[in-house]
Amino acid sequence: MKNRFIVNIIHRPEMVPEYAEKVTGQGKAEDIGRKALLTESLDIFKTQQRLAHENGLKTTIQMTYASLFNDEAVAIAKEHHEKYGDEIALTLLGLPCKEFREKYKTKDFCIWMFSMEDKISIVNDVFEKFHERFGFYPESTGSYYMDAELTNYIKETYPSVKCAVATCWEEGPKAYHTCNNSWYTLMDGGPWAPWIPSKVNTHAPAANEAEDSGIVAIPHLSRDLLACYDGNGSNFGTHPQNVLRGMSYYKEDGEYKYPYFYNLVDQYRVLGDYNNGIAYNMMFVGPGWMNKMGRWEAPYELLYQSYSDGMKYYGDLKKQGELEDLTMAEWADFYREHKNYTEPECALWKDILYGSDKQLFWYNDPFMRVCVNMEQGGAIVDLRPYAAKLEWPVGIGTPHVQDCSYPFLIQEKYRAGYFTHYAGEGTVRSAKLIHGSEEVDLCLCRTKAKFSEEVMKDEKGRTVELAKCDMNDKKGKLVLPKTKTSAGKIRKLTLEPVDIEFSDLKVKLQTEIIFGEGSSDIRIKRNILEMSDPKAELKINEYMVACYGTTEYPEDMTCVTLRAMGALDSYEKGLESGRITGIDGGNMSSASRSIDYAYKCREEYVPDASAVNASIRAIKTLVTMTGEGGKNNVGYIKEGYAFSPMFTLGYTAELSAGDTYTTTLALERED
C-alpha cells in the first residue's frame, strides 16, 4: 500500500515577530508600533505565501490579532483564499501590538499563561475581531500550547473550530535551557503527530467520544524524534530555519546545502508504514525567522533560500503525486474520516543526523506515550501515563503558571536512565540476567526492531475482541482488564536477538514488546532462545525504576505507596470491592506487603506475587506490573532514599533454555 503523505503549510502575518524586538531591535528603545517593523513583517508573510503558491501549494493563513488591525494583511488573506484556496484561520500567537498592550496592560503573549478570565476575554476579543473583518468564524486556531480549559471554552463558544495547533513536541526544559533559561515553553510529554485531545488534558488523547474535545490537534512542527529528545527542539524540525539554527547545514562549492532537512521530511513520509498508510508533516515558520537582518549566523539570503528550497521540495513531491497539501480544516476532516480514537500513533525512528544506527520507537495512544530505545535492548526510556487523564490547569492563578508538561513515570534524560553517577538508580524499564555472581542489564545490549501490526488471536486462532484479550487469563494474572469495543489489534516490536556473555555461559535472548489497541497495557516477552549450557542456572530480574515529575528536579515522593500482592484470591476480592487502596486494608492477604514511601530504602519480596504496583497520588496514577513464566516467580517492591528518590517494581524468576518470561505493565487512573 502506498502511503498518503499529507502536509499542512501554515503562515502567520505576525506584525511584531517574537524575535524582532530582541534581535533586530537591539540597541533601540522598545517600540512595537515602529512602522519599519510592521512593513518588514508583512513583507515576510507575503514572501512566504508567494513561495508556497509558486510551488503549487495551498496554505493555512493564521491571522494574528495584530494583523486583524492591518487592512493590507486582511486583503491579502481574502485574495489568497479566493485565488489559491488557502484557509483563513486565526492564531492566538502574535497577540502583541499596540491595541493589545493598551487593552490588557501586559507584555504576556502566550495564551496558555494568562488567567482563565483573561483567556476568555482575549478569545472573545480575537474571534469577534476576526468575524468583524471576515464575516465568519474560523475553523482553525492554535498556539504553541492550547490548554484543555482554553480549548473547551473555544469549542463551546465558537463551535466552528475543528483544528488547532496545540503543542510543540518535547519543547520543555531542554528548550528553556537552550534559551539561557528565558523561553518558557515548558510542554514536554505530548504527541508528535496529530491527535484528538481529551477534554481534561490536551496532551492525553481522547479514548472515546465522551472525552473528545471536539478538535483535531496538530503539533507545532514535525520534529526529529531522536535529535529533539536529547537536544534543543528548535534545531531539528521540518522548519528550514530550525535546521540553520542547529547548524546541520554546510557550504560546498560556494553553495549552502542541507540534506538533513529533506531526510527529515522523508522520514516523516515513511511513518505511514506504521500508521495504516497515513503520514503527516507540517511546516509553520513564523516571520521572525526570516528577517532581513539575518538570523543566527545566517544572512537573509540563506534564510530565504532555505525556505524557498523547502517549499520547492514539497511542491515537487506534490507534482509527483507523492504529497497532498491540505489546509488545517481539511486535515481535521480527513483525520476524523480515517482514524478512530483507539488507533495509536507509532513511529519507528532512526538516526539521520549523527551517523549512528540508533533506533527509537515512539508509541502514543489515549492511555500512554512510550519511548522504547533499541540501543538499550528495548528498554522503555520515557513513559507518560495518559490513562490517568490528569487535570493540569495552566496559567496565572493555577498551580502551574508555565509548566504544561504531562508528567512522566520514566524519563531517562531528566532522571538518569540506566547510567547514574556512583550511587542510586535512574528511571528505566529493563531487565537484568543473572548467572552466579554475574549480572548483565539488557540496557547494554544494542539491537534493532521490526514493527508489525497484527490481529489478536485466541488459542484456536480466532480473532478476539479486546475485552477477551486477557493473555494471562489461564492463571488469572492479568490485572485490571479494560472494557474494549474494537476488535483486538496489536502493535508489536520484535527485537533482533541479543547475546549475553557470562564468564562460563552464553545466552541468546529475544525481546518482544506488545501494545494492545484500546488497552493500557504493555506486554514484554523475553524468550530464552539458546543457552550454551542448558543446565546452567539463569535468573531474570524484570524491573521498572520510576518516579514522577515534569522537570529535571526531584519531586516529593511521600505520595507514593508500593504494594506486592500475595495470594490471588485476596487480590480479586480487592478488585471486586472496587479498588485496592489502603496499605493495611482487609483486601490484602497476609502474604502481601506494602511500603508507604518515606525514603527509608526498604524492600519487600513476595513469592508467587499476583501483582506489584505503585500508587502515585500526585499524578493520580496506578502502575501495576505482573510477571509469569519460569520457576520461583517472586514479585518485589523497593523504596528509594533521598539520594535516589525512585521506586522499583519488579519480578525475578529462574529460566531455562526455551522459556519465555512475560510481564505486563498496566496504567490506570486512581483518584
Place this chain on the structure above:
Amino acid sequence: MAQLGKGRLNYRCPSCFMRDLDIDMFYDKEKDEYCCIRCQYRGNEEDVLAKNEMARFRYKSMKKRFTMEELRQ
C-alpha cells in the same frame, strides 16, 4: 572602552552552542571581536566561523542524503 554592540550577524557563542546554549554574542568594535557574556569565549568572525565548523563534528550524516529505502525499517 565603549559598550559592546551588535555585529554584522547575530553570531552565537560557539562554546556555548556546544553545550546546547544559544547565546548571541556582542561585538567589540575596538578589538574587532565577538564576546560571550555568559562564558569566557572571545573571537573574531573568522574564529567564530572556524569554531562553528568544529561544532558540526557530531553531525556525521550531515552530508548524507538517505534514500527512502534506507529510511524504511
